[in-house]
Amino acid sequence: MSEPTDAPIRPEARSPRGFMDRRARDLSAERAILDAVSAVYERFGFERLDTGAFEFADALGKFLPDADRPNEGVFALQDDDDQWMALRYDLTAPLARFAAQHWDSLPKPFRRYAYGPVWRNEKPGPGRFREFVQCDADTVGSARPEADAEIIAMAAEGLEAAGLPVGSxxxxxxxxxxxxxxxxxxxxxxxxxxxxxxxxxxxxxxxxxxxxxxxxxxxxxxxxxxxxxxxxxxxxxxxxxxxxxxxxxxxxxxxxxxxxxxxxxxxxxxxxxxxxxxxxxxxxxxxxxxxxxxxxxxxxxxxxxYTGAVFEAELLLETTDDRGQPMRFGSIGGGGRYDDLVARFTGERAPATGFSFGVSRLASALRAAGRDLASASRGPVVIIAFSQDDMGAYFAAAAELRAAGIAAEVYLGGSGMRPQMKYADRRLAPAAVIMGGDEIAAGTVTIKDLDLGRDLAAGMTDNAAWRAERPGQQTVPRAGLVAAVAAIVRGQP
CATH class of the missing domain: 3.30.930.10 (Bira Bifunctional Protein; Domain 2)
Structure with a gap:
């Protein structure tokens, strides 16, 4: 018989299948897409709408079976009044509910765009997730084919703004x-x-x-x-x-x-x-x-x-998989006319048309085509910390850089200079600021251009003349810190 142990039971660090952990690189690419597409939608006169993550299950088109759970396909729970509510399956059903709920006060046609996470309780697989970000634009209240045409034109321009040139x-x-x-x-x-x-x-x-x-x-x-x-x-x-x-x-x-x-x-x-x-x-x-x-x-x-026009956006660029093999990416978004969705709530037909694309999928498509919007993302300038006694000087330098709009951090680990430089490189820092005792005493700072090192390693040739004259490391007066770092961060020759 084994002796009882007082060792704690530790959970295994694991992610549920179909859910992603995304670091700054992926989030940066998605944010760039959303910012670019949102600007297009607003130029076309569409207003942004954000509805809650939860909707009542029946509003999503899911119906309760005889058992005590809603129909499969959604993540649902029971509210304190015994009504079933579920995480939204897409962004269109919440729009239909919102339009029906506020129809009398809305300008008609109602033109809105929306983006945010959606959840599907389905079997995950390659490229198929249980949580992902969608971006939609819809017009509710117009039966004119020109409303479909406007959505199509907006979809084409939005995809181009996101990084796909005309013809791709x-x-x-x-x-x-x-x-x-x-x-x-x-x-x-x-x-x-x-x-x-x-x-x-x-x-x-x-x-x-x-x-x-x-x-x-x-x-x-x-x-x-x-x-x-x-x-x-x-x-x-x-x-x-x-x-x-x-x-x-x-x-x-x-x-x-x-x-x-x-x-x-x-x-x-x-x-x-x-x-x-x-x-x-x-x-x-x-x-x-x-x-x-x-x-x-x-x-x-x-x-x-769909009840009328239908449309689908297809990627034409050559794409490769993770092993560098050619692959067909196919559809990157779609939509069409759906005139019966609002009628589920009101009993009266309300014409509607819209387009939707998966943000993560579009980011993946851009990456597969060699047009990764996150490729230029960088971390903060890292200020190397040599001595506890000089922490005030380090933080003063960080504050000056931040005030100038430059992301900066003081290294707060316990390692020496070499690991700190490796840390700065892993953070994709554009520069490292070195303020040892000698520099502080002399009123100077040493700045190491980490961007230059990465550019040379990658064989970049643009601005070659300036790059050839650009110092990999320079010592400047303390008062010139911000200007010298800004030249590196902003790529000013």
Whole structure:
């Protein structure tokens, strides 16, 4: 029999699956994206809205089952009045609740943007998290196609402001009414068959036309031998669907003409064509050409959610994974028209349209494309601490730098000078300030340019002439501390 022990039981240091710890580098990149995109949204006249992290579970579209927990997919708890509330699943459902709650006092249309964390109680996996940051822009109260066009133009400009140059991403646009018109033209009537057709179209980029042709017909067997039952269309109807998906072209007007040949004549198809034509006119007026936004009939989003225009932003830049291998990043955001969400609360349809992207995913896309917004992030200037007796002088120097808008810290560990310099380098400090007894007595400071060392190690060649003359270490009068450090921090030749 073992003897009892008084050793404390220590928890294992671990993170729950699907939740990330993010340090300054990642947070800096995300903040840069949000600042840039927010400026675009505000230029378009959208106001920022922030709703609480929790919503009542029924407001999120989740319904209580017979058990004592809400439906899976959300993190929920019971309030003290026995009502179930859950962490928000996205930013759109809270907007619908807010709009319904304050409809009489809101300016209509109501134009808002929002960003913040959302939570999904789903199985995590590579690139799939239980907590992540979304950024949305929506217009509630306008049924005009021009409202969709404005969201599309804003999405394109926002992605460019976040670091994607023109031509490196494209917004692809479709309309659910065209898809419904296609179903009518192809003789598809049952809801199950419609869903099967839409799912087949959605796999065009993965399986190609031949694979989709099989899924539209009897079905498709994959490489492992697994069989997916098809939509059961006859050959003529399947070819009609494929002709619809192939109608996309760089020129939006040409695409509309091709689509009219396939779906024109049906009521919903003609409505969809008319709406896309109005979107094209508005996009053209805003200077959004085919290099930024195109009509793509293969885009299928939210089979039961969207009611009109749908759009998806795709990254076109070459990207590599962590091992340097080429990879296809694909979609980096999307949205569309959803006219039924507010009606869940009011019983009356309120037209709405919006666009959403995952901030972490966009940051990852930029990093994979070699455009990491955090690559230039640096830590504070580090003031080396030699003696306890001179701490007052160290903190006075730090205060002067901070007053000049320069981030600075006094080293407060217990190590000697060499480990302190290593610490400053790990902090990505632009400079280290050395104030030993000799410097203090002489009224001087020594400044080591750590940025220069990193630039030389990386083989940087811009401003080469200035860099060649720039001292790696300099001693200046104490009164010149701020000016000398500022030249390093701000990169002033």
């Amino acid at each position: 991403a494209i917004v692809k646009i479709n309309n659910r009414k065209l898809l419904n018109g296609l179903m009518s033209a192809a003789g598809v009537t049952s809801e199950g068959q419609k869903l099967a057709v839409l799912r087949a179209v959605d796999k065009l980029d993965r399986f190609g036309a031949d694979g989709v042709r099989l899924l539209l017909g009897e079905g498709r067997k994959d490489e492992s031998g697994d069989f997916t039952k098809g939509a059961g269309l006859n050959a003529a109807a399947a070819e009609r669907v494929l002709a619809f998906t192939a109608a996309g072209a760089g020129d939006r007007a040409a695409t509309l003409a091709k689509l009219a040949e396939v779906v024109g004549g049906s009521v919903e198809g003609d409505e969809g064509l008319k709406e896309l034509s109005a979107i094209d006119t508005a996009l053209t007026g805003m200077g959004v050409g085919a290099e930024r936004a195109v009509f793509d009939p293969s885009i299928v989003r939210g089979l039961e959610y």
